[in-house]
Amino acid sequence: MKRSKSKKIWRGTSAVTAMLLAVAVGGTTIANANSGWINTFFGTSNYKSVDRGDGQQSDTTYFDSEFSSLEEVVTAKNELAEQISEEGSVLFKNNNSALPLAKDSETVTLWGMNSHTPTLGGMVGSPSAVDTEDGQKAYGIEEALAEKGFTLNQQMIDFYSGDDAMAYARQGFGATGHGLSPAFGMMYENAASYQVGEVPANLYSQDLLTSADDTAAVVVISRDASEAADYHPDMTNGTQGDSFERPLALSDYEKEMIELAREHSTKVIVLVNSDNPVEIESLKQDEGIDAILWTGLPGVNGFLGVADVLSGDENPSGHISDTYAVNSTSTPAMVNFGVYLYTNNSQAGSEAELTEADKGDWYVVESEGIYIGYKYYETRYEDCVLDRGNADSTGEAWNYADEVSYPFGYGLSYTTFEQKLNEVNVEIGGTGTADVTVTNTGDVAGKATVQLYVQTPYTENGLEKSAVQLMGFEKTDILEPGESTDITVEFDPQYMASYSEETVKADGMEGAWVLEAGDYYFSIGNGSHEALNNILSLKLGSQDGLVTVTEDETINPDNAIAWQMPAEDIETYSENVQNALWDCDINKSIEDTVEYTTRSDWTKGWEPVASIIPTEEMMKGLTNSRYALTENGDGVQWGVDNGLALIDFMQTDGDGNFSGVVPLDDPMWDGLVGQITLDEAIQFIEMAGTDFESIPSINLPKVYANDGPVGFAYDQVAGYLTRWTDEDLDRPTYVSADDEYAAYAMNTMPTEPVVAATWNRELAQREGELFGEDGLWAKESTIMAPGLNLHRNAYCARNMEYYSEDSMLTNYMGVAVCKGGQSKGLMMEPKHLAFNHQETNRSGLSTFFTEQAGRENGLRGFQGVIEGNYADGVMTAFNRAGTDFVGAHKGLLTQIVRKEWGYDGWIVSDLINGADYMNWRDIVFAGGGAPLTETAYAESEIGEMSASKAEIEKDTEFQQQMKLGIKYYLYNFVASNAMNGISNTTELVYENTWWQLALYTAIGVTAVFTVGSVIMYIRACRKREE
Amino acid sequence: MSEHNGNCRKGRMIWIVAGILTLISVIVFQTVRSVFLPVTILMAASVIITAAGLFAEKKHLAPDIVNFIPVITAALNAFATVYAFFLMVDKIIYVVTALEPISTIYTFIAYEILIILSLILHIIVSFSGISGGKTND
Incomplete structure (x- = not known):
């Protein structure tokens, strides 16, 4: 009996220890395979930099901070955020000088549930965040106005913060101030609900309403924003009892609340807290609404700037970066938006040919052609005035005043300015300039924005042309009353050219940038509409039939200048150019699938493309069958010891600061890449993007990367402390755990539409510089920003990550931010190249458009940063261009980005979401660089890249593409702050981290106990038998 | 019927339940990971070995x-638990960034609960024993 008990005990103990051993071995295996992100999480590294020199290591700080403490960095960022919101707030309306408010004599009642729960930024990937545990503050409207000395109606604040009202508050995705539900997974119908979060009128007691009497009402209308979400016109209001016609129209509760504010206030000021244009025509027309101020989503400090604007401490100088339409769905870019399924989609039962793994079920046809935003409204307006193209006859008469509330680029000030366009000079192949005199004609100091537009010659039934397009802009310094200044707006005349797919150049290639012969009209104005009216009045010689939609609008033919192009030019801007996106036009694959919007007949282009049966060629893209590994070539050499290290490629000045990089065409680069082993190359490519893995053979340390457009994302790195190790103790920007600001969130800046609304490139560049400072103090070398996609329409809920509906404003702002970041050694990684204009079914969404539209809109936003190499890297999007994954679209990446734009930076995909369509094979083959991934391929049909090493070794072409892609990475790494701390005597040495040592110890201990238990069990069995 | 035989019957029942739980967890896991082989192989091996053990016991x-077999299947289940746990952590990243539905995580949690229950049962059986036979302990 004793023996029997002993057997049971030893057998049971064996089971327990064997289980622990299995856990330890399994855990260690998996942990080592994922050491990259585990090291990131713990702030550890498997490679230690060791100085093999004489110990007299020279200064290795190639990019240094301008600040001496983290406190200074945080303070500078907070101040900049406030300034951006001051200059980015847009005054739409200000009757009877209702603004500014008198802080000393006026009590303010904040109206609207969303005055208590405003939206500061977006959700998911690049949200706004603060480290509240350590005292970092997020300023909502209440807090900001109180901080700036306003007297607030506390009774109303108490009401909104009480349980009864809070029951109506937006709480989407677990965060107050958000009513959107990010689209988890794929959608087979348009989203159903959006919560406005307003309270019903019957909740306001008479006593509460009386408390607002004789106070100034500040009413807050708010819509939030999120990655992975969209608004949709068919949504219903998720707030109990409330309803709306569309989610971007005012809801019934909002209208009731505004009515109460009117009844109980001396004046009504409306704040529009939204990056998605809200329908506010009724507020504009309402005499009882005294002022409207757009704040956008201003980040955690921005409402402080808004408060300064409300009080008049700062004069608003922002201009809106989107058209505010009367009806947010009236643009042709809303005709095709949302969920559209191929007939053979994976859910189509017996007709299904696509599989879920293909991620190819969905498409969208951008039938509007080049006419998005103001390019539609203004162009159609001109054609109405000139009575051509059936412009005024879609069912009922089309009238600009019924279509647009506030035009693109519009904004008021507390003062008035007079602008005079003096002269325009254009040098084709060179630079263009416009000279403008600006005078402050009011009685308050303020800044003015000069906006320069151009109208290019249009021939009916010829190339599609927008009636006006932004060419350039400048912002003045503060002008005192009566003060004048001369401003020169510089622009690149290449952006005057239109893309023609049919034009054949002298080299025989199809596709060219065309400057047609004829009159080009340059004009300035307070927005696109005023600029166009100036042009029309000059062309027509009168103002008859011209429409104005804002009270301050002037029409002045003297502010338009004609410039003549004597002959057509198809060569100057067409070097290396050829059609590269033919497959993105669905009509090229299947004739007459879509009628695009066209000036030749405005009645066309209003039918959704409800059904597409993919052709065989399209199916190749949709089933990810474009490329395959084959046996070809003579092989490629890896792991050759050429005695080179990455640091050898950096050039420094006399002070030891970074001054340049060995040119990319120097053969030394091939020697450096040749040193890398194939295993290292595979690991680097497969694990690229989230961070970049060390490459010991060239002494490349781990390079850290992170989201996003409002600063490094807090959900991925918890403040400045995350990346530092003891090895970095001597670095001047090392942050210790004792630092008061060590855990502060960095993603605090206003969203991109607010930055764009400043029309101030200096501020944008400064923002880039402070992103760079964050990089130096957080040991981050890459930021996945800025977002350079366009606001195709008002309904994409991720518009907060992108600047504008206009490609040139996007282009200029992107260049400014990237220049700033690069000056601090931060690698700038703009995203999402390209054509990512809706979040609905973004993963694998086939996006169709004309090549002209793709190049003049979606790509032009990226062109400045890529062509000028202000981008170190570029992140591709989730969608497809045509039917090919955009990160593996050879025409886009190899022809346009590399060949036409001469890009020297790296390319990386977005986070792998659908490992078979975003697969490493296609990405590398097509010039997409590398996939941004963690472990996604382990579970996909293509499998991990390392598992295909044998096939890769036989494919010379593939390996050459690998080497080329890696070369671009290394070229930019050398020019980054990732090189700080590295000298020419530094070597990377492998060592186990503490967590690896702990795991190995666990294996040893559990193995000993398991073996011991088994032996004791066997002994007990044997003794029993004896 | 001796007390030993009663214990054996109980042990056998527990072992059968543990095997069935493992089998169900394989099926649950397949709904989210149809092509991820290591976990599937481990679990399938555990089910097969359990079945073989029951046959041998019969x-x-x-x-x-035979009585030692639950020790082996417990170890296999432990391996599978760890593998799946790491996959779940990876998946959480995708859910947080809204790339995958949160239901994916629920499936993982269901799987983990099933497999851990099964693991516990295997360990209990290891202690209690199953087989009577001539040398019934």
């Missing part, structure tokens, strides 16, 4: 070896 073959 035939009264080598009871000391």
Whole structure:
């Protein structure tokens, strides 16, 4: 009996220890395979930099901070955020000088549930965040106005913060101030609900309403924003009892609340807290609404700037970066938006040919052609005035005043300015300039924005042309009353050219940038509409039939200048150019699938493309069958010891600061890449993007990367402390755990539409510089920003990550931010190249458009940063261009980005979401660089890249593409702050981290106990038998 | 019927339940990971070995070896638990960034609960024993 008990005990103990051993071995295996992100999480590294020199290591700080403490960095960022919101707030309306408010004599009642729960930024990937545990503050409207000395109606604040009202508050995705539900997974119908979060009128007691009497009402209308979400016109209001016609129209509760504010206030000021244009025509027309101020989503400090604007401490100088339409769905870019399924989609039962793994079920046809935003409204307006193209006859008469509330680029000030366009000079192949005199004609100091537009010659039934397009802009310094200044707006005349797919150049290639012969009209104005009216009045010689939609609008033919192009030019801007996106036009694959919007007949282009049966060629893209590994070539050499290290490629000045990089065409680069082993190359490519893995053979340390457009994302790195190790103790920007600001969130800046609304490139560049400072103090070398996609329409809920509906404003702002970041050694990684204009079914969404539209809109936003190499890297999007994954679209990446734009930076995909369509094979083959991934391929049909090493070794072409892609990475790494701390005597040495040592110890201990238990069990069995 | 035989029957029942739980967890896991082989192979091996053990027990073959089989299946289940746990952590990243539905995580949690229950049962059986046979302990 004793023996029997002993057997049971030893057998049971064996089971327990064997289980622990299995856990330890399994855990260690998996942990080592994922050491990259585990090291990131713990702030550890498997490679230690060791100085093999004489110990007299020279200064290795190639990019240094301008600040001496983290406190200074945080303070500078907070101040900049406030300034951006001051200059980015847009005054739409200000009757009877209702603004500014008198802080000393006026009590303010904040109206609207969303005055208590405003939206500061977006959700998911690049949200706004603060480290509240350590005292970092997020300023909502209440807090900001109180901080700036306003007297607030506390009774109303108490009401909104009480349980009864809070029951109506937006709480989407677990965060107050958000009513959107990010689209988890794929959608087979348009989203159903959006919560406005307003309270019903019957909740306001008479006593509460009386408390607002004789106070100034500040009413807050708010819509939030999120990655992975969209608004949709068919949504219903998720707030109990409330309803709306569309989610971007005012809801019934909002209208009731505004009515109460009117009844109980001396004046009504409306704040529009939204990056998605809200329908506010009724507020504009309402005499009882005294002022409207757009704040956008201003980040955690921005409402402080808004408060300064409300009080008049700062004069608003922002201009809106989107058209505010009367009806947010009236643009042709809303005709095709949302969920559209191929007939053979994976859910189509017996007709299904696509599989879920293909991620190819969905498409969208951008039938509007080049006419998005103001390019539609203004162009159609001109054609109405000139009575051509059936412009005024879609069912009922089309009238600009019924279509647009506030035009693109519009904004008021507390003062008035007079602008005079003096002269325009254009040098084709060179630079263009416009000279403008600006005078402050009011009685308050303020800044003015000069906006320069151009109208290019249009021939009916010829190339599609927008009636006006932004060419350039400048912002003045503060002008005192009566003060004048001369401003020169510089622009690149290449952006005057239109893309023609049919034009054949002298080299025989199809596709060219065309400057047609004829009159080009340059004009300035307070927005696109005023600029166009100036042009029309000059062309027509009168103002008859011209429409104005804002009270301050002037029409002045003297502010338009004609410039003549004597002959057509198809060569100057067409070097290396050829059609590269033919497959993105669905009509090229299947004739007459879509009628695009066209000036030749405005009645066309209003039918959704409800059904597409993919052709065989399209199916190749949709089933990810474009490329395959084959046996070809003579092989490629890896792991050759050429005695080179990455640091050898950096050039420094006399002070030891970074001054340049060995040119990319120097053969030394091939020697450096040749040193890398194939295993290292595979690991680097497969694990690229989230961070970049060390490459010991060239002494490349781990390079850290992170989201996003409002600063490094807090959900991925918890403040400045995350990346530092003891090895970095001597670095001047090392942050210790004792630092008061060590855990502060960095993603605090206003969203991109607010930055764009400043029309101030200096501020944008400064923002880039402070992103760079964050990089130096957080040991981050890459930021996945800025977002350079366009606001195709008002309904994409991720518009907060992108600047504008206009490609040139996007282009200029992107260049400014990237220049700033690069000056601090931060690698700038703009995203999402390209054509990512809706979040609905973004993963694998086939996006169709004309090549002209793709190049003049979606790509032009990226062109400045890529062509000028202000981008170190570029992140591709989730969608497809045509039917090919955009990160593996050879025409886009190899022809346009590399060949036409001469890009020297790296390319990386977005986070792998659908490992078979975003697969490493296609990405590398097509010039997409590398996939941004963690472990996604382990579970996909293509499998991990390392598992295909044998096939890769036989494919010379593939390996050459690998080497080329890696070369671009290394070229930019050398020019980054990732090189700080590295000298020419530094070597990377492998060592186990503490967590690896702990795991190995666990294996040893559990193995000993398991073996011991088994032996004791066997002994007990044997003794029993004896 | 001796107390030993009663214990054996109980042990056998527990072992059968543990095997069925493992089998169900394989099926649950397949709904989210149809192509991820290591976990599937481990779990399938655990189910097969359990079935073989039950068969051997029925035939009264080598009871000391049969009684040791739950130790092996417990270890296999432990391996599978760890693998799946790491996959779940990875998946959380995708859910947080809204690339995958949160239901994916619920499936993982269901799987983990099933497999851990199964693991516990295997360990209990290891302690209690299953096989009677000639050398019933």
